[in-house]
Amino acid sequence: MDLKDKLISSFMAFESNVDIEHPVHDVRTEAMKNFEMKGFPSKKEEAWKYTSLKNLQKVDFSIFPKEENALEYKQVKKYFLHEVDTYKIVFIDGIYSSYLSETTHDGVDICLMSSALTKPMYKPVVDVYFNKVASKDESLTTLNTAFSREGAYIYIPKNKMPKKPVEIIHFATGNEASLMLQPRNLIIAEENSELQVIERHQSLTSNEVLTNSVTEIFAADSAIVDYYKIQNDSENASLIDNTYIDQKGKSNVSVHTFSFGGKLIRNNLNFYQNGEHIESTMKGVTILGNKQHVDHHTLVHHIEPNCESHQDYKGIYGENATGVFNGKIIVDKIAQKTNAFQQNNNILVSDKATINTKPQLEIFADDVKCSHGCTIGQLDEDALFYLQSRGIPQKEARALLMYAFANNVLESVRIPEVKARINKLIAKKLGVSLGFDL
Amino acid sequence: MAYTEEELKKELETKEYEYGFYTDIESDTLPVGLNEEIIIAISKKKEEPDWMTAWRLEAFKHWKEMEEPDWANVHYKKPDFQAISYYSAPNKKPKYNSLDEVDPELLETFKKLGISVDEQKKLAGVAVDIVMDSVSVATTFKKTLAEKGIIFCSISEAIKEHPELVKKYIGTVVPQRDNFYAALNSAVFSDGSFCYIPKGVRCPMELSTYFRINQAGTGQFERTLVIADEGSYVSYLEGCTAPSRDENQLHAAVVELIALDDAEIKYSTVQNWFPGDKEGKGGVFNFVTKRGLCEKNAKISWTQVETGSAVTWKYPSCVLKGDNSIGEFYSIAVTNNFQQADTGTKMVHLGKNTRSTIISKGISAGKSQNSYRGLVQVNSRAENARNFSQCDSLLMGNECGAHTFPYIEAKNKSAQIEHEATTSKIGEDQIFYCNQRGIDTEKAIALIVNGFSKEVLNKLPMEFAVEAQKLLEISLEGSVG
Structure with a gap:
């Protein structure tokens, strides 16, 4: 049975474990329909031209881990940002570990997606934000939406700032021979609030892991969100990260992606600028060796005038590593006075390493400053x-x-x-x- | 009997009917539609040898299995390939009897470009006197070329006279199954040019289809094959700055360049086909496959100025097969009104120490869409490959679009690749500066556009460059809002 069929049949088992009366479940079934229709993307699709998911689909992933696994803090301390005090939301094989976590409801909500999706007190927020910026069309995002149950939920009200940064960490213990995880995060920063998040996926064994993660971030007027993704996973861990960011006027969101390890990493980073005077920053450092593969896909959609976006991705590729960068900037007709910059620099250190890059501009407004630069060198x-x-x-x-x-x-x-x-x-x-x- | 704007519009509107209900069957026009019989008939009419007929049929076989590509960033109504007549004799009846009947707008353009009256007549499709200066000029040129051993003739002539050369090289750079339009062209190409420069010969003049006036009207499926033997040099010009109101809606040409060891080919194009009227009606679809192959130390340089056609889909490419070979691409693409252009280049680095340069300037005005699409590919054995790409876009008005789709693929660590792209508009302060010095806005724009395109215009042969510069001005006329 291939992975798609397995996922489709697992969905029925999944339904018996969630509240199918809840309105969120309609979103799930709708998303499942889309995935059933589209399936996994193939290399024939322009967006997946350089990244193949074929081999991953052959692996017999368990969709739901059979048993819970506990970890001692000592074992995993090095993966935490232990030099500084943080709020922590920790998942072990996709299941929340209250023992390792530190959540809060003190003025801000830093807690779990599972409670946000089930408890009535969160319903007004979930109704407004859940699955509102994530694609309803892209197959892997809808696959995640269909199975969305657990992940991080962060809500920062107006004029608030949490006392410390938030760490979201997913551990895979290797309890299963191969495991597929689908975390779903929802992050809302209300007007004039501020938030810092560090996200990490870590596999503790050499067993196969595939993570298909979706994160939705909403930054209201004048909100500041800093997001750091640390991707330094083991040789058999693959990650498909889909991040969707909706920004309102004068907000400032930056996402830094550090890709140092993993078998296959695909980052789909999408910014939608729904307001004026917005700043969006995307930066990344990629250092790869062995047969690792990293694919950065960024999209900045300038919808309103007077906004800025900055992109800067650096890559160093050794051994048989492959790197892909596909940056897309769209400037709508009314988005005058947009400043959009994109930079992608790469160094190939080995004869067998490959880099494919496609910095892309689609501009419909005339009073804009857009540039992109791309180099490959030594x-x-x-x-x-x-x-x-x-x-x-x-x-x-x-x-x-x-x-x-x-x-x-x-x-x-x-x-x-x-x-x-x-x-x-x-x-x-x-x-x-x-x-x-x- | 003045030809008014109204009448022209009417003619354009009813134009499409010409293809579907073309009743006046001359003996030299084949019925509409495409099948094996038609291809055999075309081949027979051209008195081609059997191998050529077989080659065409093979291409047709591939074409039938192919689908029309839709990845380009252009939108148009797909042509109906069964509603086209694939062969009509080149000598058509003149459209008009004297210059007075020609659209005055067209004549005005001719005047601006500084084209002689005889040429004007020729271009507008007016009947011309049999003895014309250029015919004798062409003959003189032919003599000079023959002395050097250069073969320059139509491709149908070459198939008959030099079958060994054609057979050896045709389809080697653009194979029959390369893409949908190349396959179609391979099956039905009506005519085109053939050029062979022998070993070590430097062609003494710019070769141009323009000089081959008595062989003009090669039709919509043109095929060009240029072979530069070892150590030779040729500069080839295609097209013409004058607007040609061609009645064919679909143009699918194939150009193959072969530069053997140490040879150099410079290929310049100025394309100014009918772009459709101001409402975006009519206009030529230009789907061209152009590719060159460089052997050791060879160099191929493409220069193009694209101002015409409703839809352009064109990627002159270089395959840098030999060590130390060089590929260059210089392009200006101007789109106005409802024109759409998706153009760029492919540089495929296979040999060691290969170098390529891409300079692309896109200017979009009106409601047009202008895209650059390029590929730079460095294969794992291409040591020390070097590429520099620059694509600049200039936007005029807020209803047009400029797009960039560069693909860069490097598989060798010693590759050095740089890509730069910018998008901007003409600054208000720049125009103000010109106005202040007594230059009106329209002239100021022309000045700025020319400055913007200078890097590419400089690469064109002299006379061509002057004409192209004027052409840019004309194409952008009325785009200042």
């Missing part, structure tokens, strides 16, 4: 020689140059502990100790 031999002539060994010299290459992206990280963590990960990934705290 480390500067002269710079390397300079460093070596000053006694820095080749390996370290190369690492230093690569670090410098990725540095612009790190500059805009606003949580110092996250920055330090990323620096360590980069140093580790490049296989050197840089001898100074970057």
Whole structure:
């Protein structure tokens, strides 16, 4: 039985475990219909030209984990941002772990999607926001919508800011030979509020894991949302991340994506600017080796005038790694005075690594400043020689140059502990100790 | 008997009928529709050898299995391929008896471009005197070329006279099954040009279809094959700056360039087919496949100025097969009113130390849509490949669109690829500056547009460049709002 059939039949089993009278369930059934019709995307589709899901579909994933698994904090401490105090929403094999988590209802709601979807007190919010910005058409997003039950739910009311950043972590314990997870997150930042989120998916064994995640973020007028995605998973973990962001006037949302590991990572990052004077930032550092594959798909839709968007993606690809970048900027006819910038720089360090990039502009307004740049190149031999002539060994010299290459992206990280963590990960990934705290 | 605007409009509106209900069957026009018999008939009429007929039939076989592509960023009503007559004799009756009958708007344009009266007549389809200067000019040119061993003739002539060359090279760069329109062209191509430059010869003049006046009217399925043998050089011009009111709605041409070791081909195009009227009615569909193959140290340079056609779908490409080969693409695409253009290039780097440059300038005005679509591909064995791409778009008015779809695929670590794109409009301060110095807005725009396109215009052969510059001005006339 292929994965699609399995998912379709699992949906019936899923229905027996959720409240099918709840209005959310109509959304689910509708979404399931769409997935049944479309199935998994194939390479024939333009958006999936460079990323194949064929092999993943052959794996016999368990859709629902059979038993709960507990983890000790000691075992997984290193995956947390332990240098700083945070709220934590932790899932183990897709199931919420209250033991490892720290949620709050003190002025802000940082809790669970499962309670938001079932408890009447959240209903007014869920009715307004749930599945409102996520695509009702894209097959994998609708697949997630169909199975949406658990994930993080964050609601920040007007003029509020949580005391500390929020960490969302998904652990896969390898209890099952192969596991498919479908977390669903809903994040709402009301007018003039502020929020910082760090998201991480971590597999603890070499068993196969496939995560198909959907996150909806709503930033109301003047809200500020900072979102950091750390993707440093094991060799057999695949991630399809679909993030949809709806921004209102004067809001500022930035998403940083750090992709250092995983078998296959696909990031679909979609920004919709529904207001004026909005700022959207998308940045990413990708450092890959082995046979890893990362595909960054970004979309910024400038719907209203006077908005800005910035994109900056850097990639370093070694061994047999493949990188894809597809950035799309759409500027509507009325979105005059838009400033949209897109930059994608890549370094290939191995002969077998591949990079495919497609920075794309679709512009219908005339009074705009839009530019995109894209480069593929190597480390500067002269710079390397300079460093070596000053006694820095080749390996370290190369690492230093690569670090410098990725540095612009790190500059805009606003949580110092996250920055330090990323620096360590980069140093580790490049296989050197840089001898100074970057 | 003045030809008024009203009448022209009427003619345009009723134009489509010409194809479906073409009753005046001359002996040299085949019935509408496309099937094997028609292809055999075309081949027979052209007195082609059997291998050519078989080649056409094979292409037709592939075409039948293919679907019309719809990935391009253009929207139009798909042509009905069974409602077209695929062969009509080139010598048609003149449309008009004297220049007075021709649309005065067209004549005005000719005047602006500075085209001689004889040429004007020729282009507008007016009957011309039998003895014409250019015919003798063409003959003189032919003599000079023959002395150097250069073959420059129509492709049907080449099939008869030089079958070994045609057989060896036709379809090697653009195979029959390459794409829908290339397959269609391979099956039914009516005529086209053939050019062969022998080893080590530098062609002394710009070769142009323009000079082959007595062989003009090659029809809607043109096929061009240019072969530059080792160490040779040729500069080839296609098209003409004058607006040609061609009655064919669908144009599916194929151009194949082959540059053998150390050879260089420079191919320049100016395309100014009927773009449809101001309401977007009528106009030519231009679906062209152009591709060049570079062997060792060879160079192919494409330069194009696209101002005409209602729908353009065109990607002149270079396959950089040999080591140290070079591919270049310089393009200006102007769209106004309801025109749509999806154009760009493909640079496929296969050999070592291959280099490519892409400079594309898109100007959209009115309600037009202008897209750049390009591919830069570096294969794993293409060491030290180098590419530089720049696509700039200029938007005039807020009802047009400019789009960029660059695909960049690198499989070699030593590749160096740069891509830059910008979209902007003509600054109010720039126009103000010109106005202040006594230059009216329309002229100021022309000035700025010319500056914007300079990098590409510079690559055109001299006389062509001057005409193209004027053409840009004319195409954008009335677009200032």
